[in-house]
Amino acid sequence: MIAALEFRDVAKSFTLHLRGGTVLPVVAGASFSVAPGECAVLWGPSGAGKSSLLRMAYGNYRCDAGDIIVRDGERVVDVARAAPRDVLALRARTMSYVSQFLRVIPRVSSRDVVEVAGREGGLSEDQARQRAGDLLARLNLPERLWGLPPATFSGGEQQRVNIAKGLIAPRPILLLDEPTASLDAQNRAVVAELVEERRKAGAAILGIVHDAAMREAIGGRIIDVTRFGTARAA
Ligand SMILES: Nc1ncnc2c1ncn2[C@@H]1O[C@H](COP(=O)(O)OP(=O)(O)OP(=O)(O)O)[C@@H](O)[C@H]1O
Known part of the structure; x- marks a missing residue:
């Protein structure tokens, strides 16, 4: 099946301008895809680059190299190179991003x-x-x-x-960044059901889920992010 979301040889490092331009390499050579109706979980220790990968997919972080291909109906968009308005259009129609925190709007x-x-x-x-x-x-x-x-x-x-x-x-692509971190077991089970319903309806789901029970409940294929470690790629 044609992927809904595909990372091709993606690399990312951060340059800390306030720290004398120190460069922090995070991932390199990140290649994987998620098909419609599939759930995949980014797995790896703290700091391995899981959130950075999700944020690149949503267009919040720039990629240094590689492509992130998103299927948007009949066309494909490379988020790594897309104009801001194309990224906004993808967010409106194609991709949802659920982070750990609600950005509260007063009143x-x-x-x-x-x-x-x-x-x-x-x-x-x-x-x-x-x-x-x-x-x-x-x-x-x-x-x-x-x-x-x-x-x-x-x-x-x-x-x-x-x-x-x-x-x-x-939306056909769902990005989940620890959406259940503050929830009790009963509510985690509800979220697992909602995610599964979305998957059965054909969504491609890519998530970060630290809780092993939750990971099992959503039944995701594991993508080991340490494979994209920069020490290995160097
Ligand atoms: N905006 C940023 N500026 C500078 N460094 C960053 C930024 N975002 C992430 N990093 C660094 O990139 C590395 C990977 O961070 P990331 O949040 O992607 O890891 P993670 O695998 O999601 O970790 P965790 O499981 O702890 O959330 C870390 O060393 C982090 O300090």
Whole structure:
């Protein structure tokens, strides 16, 4: 099957300008792909470059070398070379990124945070309202919190709003950066179910999941990031 997301020989290092231009190599020669309907998990020790790979796929970090090919309907886009507006278009239609933290918007209720993400992802107003309610209920966010802005919520409550926000629009590529780090076992199981539903619906999923039980629950193929270690590539 043609990949939904493919890394080809990707390299990344950081230059610390405030530290005399020290260069920190992170990954080199990173090549792997994720097919539609497949879940893959980036695996490796802290600092191996897992988040950097996800951020490059979402266009948050630049690549130093290589290509990141994303299938966008009938066309393909190389995120490593795409113009900013093309990256924004991919985010609107094709890729969701669920990070560990919710970027809180003052005075907007949790339900609206989720609904707006749904409408931005192409759902009608009714669909967005219905699906936001379904997701928040499945994620066990108490209904009394739906009308409140999430700024004062607990870490786990904010994380559940963030997951609902990231999952409401059915985009074909889902990037997950530790989405369940602050959740209890019951809510982790709900997230695993939601991810599995998305996979069965044909999404390509690439995630970072430290928790072994969660990794098992989502059944992802392991991509060992230490293979792309710069010491080995040097
Ligand atoms: N914006 C940045 N500026 C400078 N260095 C960075 C930046 N982002 C990441 N790094 C460095 O790149 C390396 C890889 O970081 P990354 O967050 O990708 O690792 P990770 O495998 O996701 O780690 P963890 O499991 O601890 O989250 C680390 O040494 C980190 O310090």
